[in-house]
Amino acid sequence: MDKKRTAVIGIDGAPYRLMNDLSDKDVMPNFKELQKNGSFFKMQSSIPELSSVSWSSIITGNNPGIHGIFGFTDFIEGTYSLCFPNFLNLKSKAFWQRDSRKYIIINVPSTYPAQEINGFLVSGFVALDLDKAVYPSRFVSTLKKLGYRIDVDAQKGHESKPLFLKDLFETHKNRIKTYRYFWDKAGIDWDVFMFVFTGSDRLGHFLWDAYEDPNHEYHSEFLRYFELIDEEIGYIKSKLREDDALIMLSDHGMESVKTNVNINRYLTEEGFCSLDKDPKKNYNNVREGTKAFALDPARIYLHKKGRFPRGHIKTNEEVKLKEELIDSFSRLKMNGMPVIKKIFDKEEIYHGSYVEKAPDLILLPNSGFNLKGSVFKKEIFDKDIFTGKHTQEDAFLYVRGEADLPDSLNVEHVMNLIIGRDSN
Numbered sequence: 067m068d069k070k071r072t073a074v075i076g077i078d079g080a081p082y083r084l085m086n087d088l089s090d091k092d093v094m095p096n097f098k099e100l101q102k103n104g105s106f107f108k109m110q111s112s113i114p115e116l117s118s119v120s121w122s123s124i125i126t127g128n129n130p131g132i133h134g135i136f137g138f139t140d141f142i143e144g145t146y147s148l149c150f151p152n153f154l155n156l157k158s159k160a161f162w163q164r165d166s167r168k169y170i171i172i173n174v175p176s177t178y179p180a181q182e183i184n185g186f187l188v189s190g191f192v193a194l195d196l197d198k199a200v201y202p203s204r205f206v207s208t209l210k211k212l213g214y215r216i217d218v219d220a221q222k223g224h225e226s227k228p229l230f231l232k233d234l235f236e237t238h239k240n241r242i243k244t245y246r247y248f249w250d251k252a253g254i255d256w257d258v259f260m261f262v263f264t265g266s267d268r269l270g271h272f273l274w275d276a277y278e279d280p281n282h283e284y285h286s287e288f289l290r291y292f293e294l295i296d297e298e299i300g301y302i303k304s305k306l307r308e309d310d311a312l313i314m315l316s317d318h319g320m321e322s323v324k325t326n327v328n329i330n331r332y333l334t335e336e337g338f339c340s341l342d343k344d345p346k347k348n349y350n351n352v353r354e355g356t357k358a359f360a361l362d363p364a365r366i367y368l369h370k371k372g373r374f375p376r377g378h379i380k381t382n383e384e385v386k387l388k389e390e391l392i393d394s395f396s397r398l399k400m401n402g403m404p405v406i407k408k409i410f411d412k413e414e415i416y417h418g419s420y421v422e423k424a425p426d427l428i429l430l431p432n433s434g435f436n437l438k439g440s441v442f443k444k445e446i447f448d449k450d451i452f453t454g455k456h457t458q459e460d461a462f463l464y465v466r467g468e469a470d471l472p473d474s475l476n477v478e479h480v481m482n483l484i485i486g487r488d489s490n
């Protein structure tokens with residue numbers, strides 16, 4: 067008898083709303099077909115709603131207080147210098163590191179550099195060097211032959227939309243070739259096959275307006291990309307055996323940007339933060355006397371004594387300072403619209419040995435407000451080239467067949483679905 071297998075398809079940055087909409091409009095007919103005999107849920111992303119945090123929660127089943135990834139950046143302990151946490155900094159094990167089954171893992175973000183796996187892994191973004199992104203390394207030449215690329219060249223999105231779209235579709239095409247090869251031609255008799263589309267997130271950031279507006283010059287290109295994803299959903303569906311499980315999911319949602327909101331600028335105007343203006347120094351610009359500052363997207367750090375070199379906030383001053391910050395953020399408005407929907411204390415949302423490393427407060431914005439942690443902005447509100455931004459409450463999860471899941475489903479709940487069946 068054939069063994070039961072699990073296929074997992076990730077679509078980075080694809081909101082529940084969009085999946086529903088494109089299924090209704092027959093842009094994604096294969097997904098529509100699957101919806102009829104499966105369970106389709108809205109899912110909460112991580113907090114903050116970033117790919118690095120969210121995928122780390124998905125693959126470990128843990129919250130950031132346990133897996134230790136709180137963003138794309140973090141502070142090197144005891145300094146204002148930034149580091150970029152990677153797979154080596156993940157403090158709990160990914161599901162493929164927990165048992166002896168065979169795994170194929172393709173393009174899952176935040177899995178760089180590649181580590182030993184029983185099967186095959188190629189890291190997703192941010193992966194700097196293909197040679198270090200592949201395990202076992204004998205497959206590097208295979209990937210090169212397949213024309214595999216780790217990521218879309220986002221620089222092209224800044225230069226020209228046609229060049230960006232060309233690169234997006236090419237990267238997609240080569241990724242498809244690669245996953246199809248590993249599905250049944252690489253000689254790996256896998257138990258779990260996980261594959262993530264990440265061009266969807268890039269497309270969403272640069273051209274969300276093209277999705278929302280049917281008259282936009284790139285509307286059909288936007289839809290075309292999701293048609294191509296749907297073709298692969300159809301391909302995988304046709305390749306699955308009857309008993310195989312199928313899971314699809316996203317790490318966070320996406321929506322239109324109304325405005326960027328520069329949190330450090332607001333903290334400066336409210337008297338919490340004072341910064342030098344040396345472009346080479348980044349967070350080393352934080353002056354003595356600063357009470358709090360933000361790291362992207364909206365992670366607030368109290369300027370604590372002992373934690374930062376010029377920090378002066380004592381433990382017994384923290385509660386009052388947090389109250390002042392919460393009060394201040396509740397007054398942050400644009401044209402009368404409140405910017406902040408919710409403010410979380412780290413103790414409220416994180417648990418585990420690494421909560422101490424977490425930011426002290428994390429802001430969740432109201433719809434359309436894109437919170438930013440940049441140090442050098444002169445205005446609180448501004449815009450840039452991006453028309454799409456992440457959402458926290460609008461990720462999706464699809465499971466073929468009946469699925470019994472908690473009402474307030476979040477990304478930490480997914481891992482057990484992936485490995486929880488017949489895993490001995």
Ligand SMILES: [Zn+2]
Pocket residue numbers: 079117267268271456
């Ligand atoms: Zn994104």
